[in-house]
Structures are given as structure tokens and as C-alpha cells.
Amino acid sequence: MSADDETTTDDDTGVPGPHADRLARKEASNEGRGSAASDADRETVRFRIYRYNPDDEDRASPRYDDFHIPFERGMTVLDGLIYARDEFDPSLTFRHSCRQAICGSDALFINGRQRLACKTQVTDLSRPIQVEPLPHLDVKKDLVVEMEHFYEQMHAVEPYFNPDDEPVTATTERRQSPANHEHIKMSTRCIWCASCHSSCNIAAGDDDYLGPAAINMAYRFAMDEREGDRREDERYEIIKSEQGVWRCQTQFSCTEVCPKEIPLTEHIQELKRESVKRNLKFW
Amino acid sequence: MWFLQRVTAVFLIGVLAFHFFQLHFVEHAADIEFAGTQARMQQPFYFATMVLFLVAATFHGVNGVYNALINQGLDGRARTVVKWVLVLASLGLIVQGIRVAMAMAGVHIG
Amino acid sequence: MEEAYDRGVIEDFGRWREFSAGMWAWVFHKFTGWVLVGYLFVHIPVLSTALVGAETYTATIQGLESLPIVRVLEVGLLAVAVFHIMNGTRLLFIDLGIGLERQKVSFYASLLITAIIAVASVPTFISGVF
Numbered sequence: 001m002s003a004d005d006e007t008t009t010d011d012d013t014g015v016p017g018p019h020a021d022r023l024a025r026k027e028a029s030n031e032g033r034g035s036a037a038s039d040a041d042r043e044t045v046r047f048r049i050y051r052y053n054p055d056d057e058d059r060a061s062p063r064y065d066d067f068h069i070p071f072e073r074g075m076t077v078l079d080g081l082i083y084a085r086d087e088f089d090p091s092l093t094f095r096h097s098c099r100q101a102i103c104g105s106d107a108l109f110i111n112g113r114q115r116l117a118c119k120t121q122v123t124d125l126s127r128p129i130q131v132e133p134l135p136h137l138d139v140k141k142d143l144v145v146e147m148e149h150f151y152e153q154m155h156a157v158e159p160y161f162n163p164d165d166e167p168v169t170a171t172t173e174r175r176q177s178p179a180n181h182e183h184i185k186m187s188t189r190c191i192w193c194a195s196c197h198s199s200c201n202i203a204a205g206d207d208d209y210l211g212p213a214a215i216n217m218a219y220r221f222a223m224d225e226r227e228g229d230r231r232e233d234e235r236y237e238i239i240k241s242e243q244g245v246w247r248c249q250t251q252f253s254c255t256e257v258c259p260k261e262i263p264l265t266e267h268i269q270e271l272k273r274e275s276v277k278r279n280l281k282f283w
Numbered sequence: 284m285w286f287l288q289r290v291t292a293v294f295l296i297g298v299l300a301f302h303f304f305q306l307h308f309v310e311h312a313a314d315i316e317f318a319g320t321q322a323r324m325q326q327p328f329y330f331a332t333m334v335l336f337l338v339a340a341t342f343h344g345v346n347g348v349y350n351a352l353i354n355q356g357l358d359g360r361a362r363t364v365v366k367w368v369l370v371l372a373s374l375g376l377i378v379q380g381i382r383v384a385m386a387m388a389g390v391h392i393g
Numbered sequence: 394m395e396e397a398y399d400r401g402v403i404e405d406f407g408r409w410r411e412f413s414a415g416m417w418a419w420v421f422h423k424f425t426g427w428v429l430v431g432y433l434f435v436h437i438p439v440l441s442t443a444l445v446g447a448e449t450y451t452a453t454i455q456g457l458e459s460l461p462i463v464r465v466l467e468v469g470l471l472a473v474a475v476f477h478i479m480n481g482t483r484l485l486f487i488d489l490g491i492g493l494e495r496q497k498v499s500f501y502a503s504l505l506i507t508a509i510i511a512v513a514s515v516p517t518f519i520s521g522v523f
Contacts, residue, residue: 201416201419202354205354205355205356206353206354206355206356208358246284246285247353247354249354249419250415250419250484250487250488250496251413251415251416251418251419252413252414252415252416252496253413253415253416256413256415263493265487265493266490266493269487269488269490269493270490272285272488273488273489273490276285276286279286280286289485289488292481292484292485293485295481296478296481296482299474299478300478303471303474307467307471307514307517307518308514308517311517311520312454312458312467313455313458313459315451315454315455315458316451316455317443317447317448317450317451318447320443320450321447337437340429340433341433344426344429344430344433345430347426347430348426348427348430351423351426351427372434376433376434376437379437379438379441380437380440382441382444383437383440383441383443383444386443386444387440387443
């Protein structure tokens with residue numbers, strides 16, 4: 001991780017990448033804008049990217065590689081990563097899919113904070129831009145982390161209505177009032193990106209804690225008026241179990257990093273109050 | 284437990300502030316003599332408040348410590364052991380505190 | 394790619410410069426909590442001198458209070474207690490669902506009030522010992 005490890009991959013004289021056409025078009029449009037800049041004196045952005053590959057002796061211990069990416073207006077961190085992979089190092093590994101903050105697969109630790117690479121403008125960051133895999137999750141390769149435990153926690157709250165609860169007739173509608181929709185609207189925005197989970201100090205220290213994303217998922221169903229009473233009781237058993245809401249210490253880390261701006265802490269607090277009410281009723 | 288922690292918190296906010304104010308700003312700690320302490324502790328309301336203060340503070344503090352340890356990943360056998368050590372320490376502190384309080388108030392049993 | 398690399402949690406504390414307000418509030422609250430519990434467990438044994446006799450009790454307390462170091466520590470204890478009270482109040486409001494969007498401001502306010510009270514109390518604590 002010292003400066004000695006830095007590999008500067010500046011030469012782009014190699015074989016044309018799969019996006020050569022696209023790049024050619026981009027360059028043409030740059031010229032169209034009247035910029036006389038050639039590749040040589042174009043502004044570049046230094047990306048400092050975390051590298052790790054257990055299958056390669058050379059990379060079996062983690063290090064940072066430097067990439068100098070030509071700057072373009074409107075460029076996101078994901079654009080930079082794609083450029084680095086396509087033009088400099090095809091072995092650079094990271095997850096991405098929709099490029100528009102919907103799929104939740106490119107949550108990364110960018111300049112010391114959990115962000116979606118596709119939603120983060122390069123111009124909003126100080127340079128060099130440091131890109132690392134999500135903290136508190138095990139790294140599989142480069143920027144790819146093991147998500148299995150996160151998914152287990154998400155499924156632990158059983159994020160679905162009662163599957164046995166059939167409609168009375170085939171034409172029965174299950175209606176939700178606009179007010180109730182407003183109430184749960186924010187919680188439905190979760191894209192399972194694990195940014196919040198990665199930012200949570202308690203989830204980091206103890207794998208048993210459900211974590212903010214799973215609790216928000218439970219909130220989405222518990223607060224939905226269409227959920228049946230029995231199902232709701234079962235869900236509260238999970239919510240107010242030892243590994244549930246009580247572990248939250250209101251550090252607000254999750255709320256701060258959520259790329260979909262879900263008020264996670266608020267939802268967890270609401271569930272705590274509801275759980276206390278239920279416990280007091282029981283006594 | 285979570286709820287009790289909040290209830291004791293509300294109580295402690297008031298009493299701890301009062302305790303500090305009373306014994307450092309109204310009466311100066313350096314001027315404390317046993318006679319003054321006894322005079323205060325012989326008022327039944329003050330005595331009751333102080334005993335309750337002791338119990339609430341012990342619960343709130345020890346429960347806080349226990350939760351902090353759980354959040355560090357304490358579990359299994361170690362957790363059971365720590366739990367009972369903390370419970371015994373708390374009971375010991377409360378018993379000793381009440382003995383002291385009675386001595387201050389001049390009440391002697393046995 | 395079977396063995397995943399565990400970076401551990403050590404890096405957490407290495408990143409303290411990146412901690413947000415809510416995180417600092419938690420760190421301070423926990424630290425002051427430990428101090429207060431520790432103090433409670435010392436406070437009762439000191440007061441236990443009352444079991445020995447009135448003179449011992451008076452002598453112990455006045456003896457301790459005549460040490461400058463004790464006076465300085467008392468200012469620290471007051472600061473710790475005031476912060477725990479102020480941030481505790483903040484947390485209670487957060488538990489009630491009030492002012493969650495202003496949690497940073499309320500943390501800074503807790504710090505400021507703690508600082509003011511601690512500084513203002515210095516003359517009271519220091520008088521007669523230096």
C-alpha cells in the first residue's frame with residue numbers, strides 16, 4: 001500500500017477495446033465542441049483503486065493501483081472505472097449493471113464514504129479519487145465483496161406478505177390508502193446496495209445484528225396496512241428480537257450514506273417505539 | 284431493557300444535575316462535614332431520592348456497559364459469565380450504598 | 394476466489410477523520426458513560442468511610458478536596474456528566490422521533506453547552522486550593 005506499489009498504466013497503445021467505436025464517437029464529439037485538445041494534453045483524473053486477487057501471487061496481498069483517466073464533462077466514478085478496465089487493465093474487477101442508481105450493484109467506498117459509483121460525479125470529489133470495496137464485507141477480488149451475509153440478513157426478515165393469504169375471489173383487490181403509501185414510500189426505495197450495512201458500526205462488530213437495510217425492509221411490510229394481523233405479529237417477533245432494532249445506537253451513519261435517501265434511523269426508531277408499545281401491552 | 288434504560292435516563296438527568304449543583308455549587312464539596320451530610324440524609328424525601336439515584340445509576344451504567352460489550356461481539360459462555368459478574372457487582376454496590384446511606388442518616392439496624 | 398479477504402475492523406479507527414457527527418456523538422457518549430460508571434464504583438467506597446465514623450468521613454472528604462488534582466479532575470467529571478446529560482437528552486428526543494433531521498446541530502449544541510458550563514464552573518471548583 002506504499003507509493004512503491006503504484007502501477008501507473010499510462011500507455012493506451014494496446015489493442016482497441018470493445019468500446020473503441022463508442023470512444024471514437026466521443027472523441028469526434030469533443031472535437032465538434034471545438035476543443036483542440038489531443039490525448040496528450042487532455043486533463044486526466046487520478047484514480048487510486050484497491051486491488052486484490054487471491055488467485056494471483058502478485059496481487060495476493062492488497063495494494064492500490066493508480067490510473068490516469070481522461071476527464072470528460074459529466075463523468076461519473078463508474079465511467080472512470082469502466083475506462084480503466086477497457087483501456088488499461090481488463091483484469092480490473094467490479095460490479096455494475098444499470099448505471100442509473102436502480103440496480104444497486106456498484107456501491108463502493110469512494111473517498112472514504114459509501115456511494116454508488118454511477119451516481120457520483122467526478123467533479124464533486126477531491127482528487128485523487130480513492131476507490132475501495134465496501135468496508136466490513138469480505139473482499140473477493142478487487143472491488144467485489146462477498147454479499148451473501150447481507151442477503152441472508154435481508155431474507156431473515158421475510159420480506160414478503162403472507163404467501164398463504166389468498167384473495168377472497170379472483171377479482172378482489174387489495175387496496176392501499178394514499179396516506180399509507182406516503183408512510184412507507186421511502187422504505188420501498190431500497191435497492192439492496194448494502195451501503196448502509198457497510199457503514200454501520202454495530203453490524204460491523206456483530207454479524208448477528210440484522211442491520212439497517214433488513215430492518216428497513218421489515219418496516220416496509222410492518223407498516224403496510226395490507227399486512228394481516230397474524231403476519232404482523234410474527235414480523236414484530238423478528239423486529240424486537242435480540243438481534244433486531246435494539247442494537248441500533250442511532251449513529252445516523254446509514255441515513256447519511258443511503259444513496260436513495262431513505263430515513264433509515266427514523267424507521268428503526270419508529271419500530272423501537274412500536275415494539276415497546278407491544279411489549280407493554282403484553283405485560 | 285431498552286425501555287428501562289430510557290426511563291432511568293430521564294430520572295438520572297434530573298437527579299444527577301441536582302446532585303452536582305447541590306454538592307458543588309450550593310454547598311462546596313471542600314466544606315462537607317459529616318453533620319451536614321447527616322442533616323440532608325435525615326430528610327426522608329432526600330434519603331429516598333438518593334437511594335433511588337443509586338439504584339437507577341447502577342442499572343443504567345451497568346446495563347450500558349453490558350450493551351457496549353455485546354456490540355463488540357461478546358457472546359456464548361463469556362457473555363453469560365460477564366452478565367453474572369456485572370449483576371453481582373451491581374448488587375454489591377447497591378447493598379453497600381444503602382448501608383452507607385443508613386449510616387449517614389443515623390439509622391442502625393442490628 | 395474461494396477465500397475472501399477480511400480487512401477486519403481495525404481500519405475503522407484509522408478512519409476517525411471521516412467520522413460523521415452522529416458517530417462522534419456515539420463515541421463521546423460511550424466514553425463519558427464508562428467514566429461515569431467507573432466514578433460511581435469509586436464514589437460509593439469513598440463515602441463508605443461514613444460507616445467507620447463521622448470524623449473519618451469528614452477527614453477523608455476534606456483531605457481529598459484539599460488536593461489540587463482532585464479539583465481539576467472534578468471539573469473533568471462535571472464536563473463528562475454535562476455532556477452525557479445533554480447528549481442523553483438529545484438521544485431521548487431522537488428515540489421519541491423528534492428532530493431527527495437536526496441531529497447534527499443538536500450534537501454541536503451539546504458540545505457547546507458542555508464547554509460553557511465546564512469553563513464557567515472552573516472558579517467554583519478551583520477556589521481555595523491554589
